[in-house]
Amino acid sequence: MSFIPSQTFSDSAHQAEIWVVELSEYLHCERNEAYDCLRSVLHALRDSMDLKAMADFSSHLPPLIRGIFYENWQPQRAQPCSDRMDFFASIGRRSVKLNDIGVEQAARNVFKLLDHHLSLPVIKRVKLAMNPSLGTLWPERPQQSNSAA
Numbered sequence: 001m002s003f004i005p006s007q008t009f010s011d012s013a014h015q016a017e018i019w020v021v022e023l024s025e026y027l028h029c030e031r032n033e034a035y036d037c038l039r040s041v042l043h044a045l046r047d048s049m050d051l052k053a054m055a056d057f058s059s060h061l062p063p064l065i066r067g068i069f070y071e072n073w074q075p076q077r078a079q080p081c082s083d084r085m086d087f088f089a090s091i092g093r094r095s096v097k098l099n100d101i102g103v104e105q106a107a108r109n110v111f112k113l114l115d116h117h118l119s120l121p122v123i124k125r126v127k128l129a130m131n132p133s134l135g136t137l138w139p140e141r142p143q144q145s146n147s148a149a
Contacts, residue, residue: 016064026109033097040095041110047078053129084133111138
């Protein structure tokens, strides 16, 4: 019996490209800058989460984005962010292209991208795993009514 992947490499690349293009549109920047932004914010987020939360979160990412998330990961060197400014500094240390965008804008737009592509339960678990001061960086979702119209 042979293994047949459910997704080809080109499918995975296409899915990752969709995310990068969408982020470049949010940020009004070139794709290479959007990629750098995505990588920098994902790495800062990764290093702010415990192992269980990281594994849960990453399992919901497209395969190549998941690879970016884990790229150069060194668990012994991970330092959870103590507050927003520490998180922003962590993003800034990881990027050479965020000068024009700004780290807060980068974080807000990556979180907007994640909010667009991931389910509400996943987002809630990520928010619980993060430093509470970072919660306001996520976009507000409209309140859903529980009553049928």
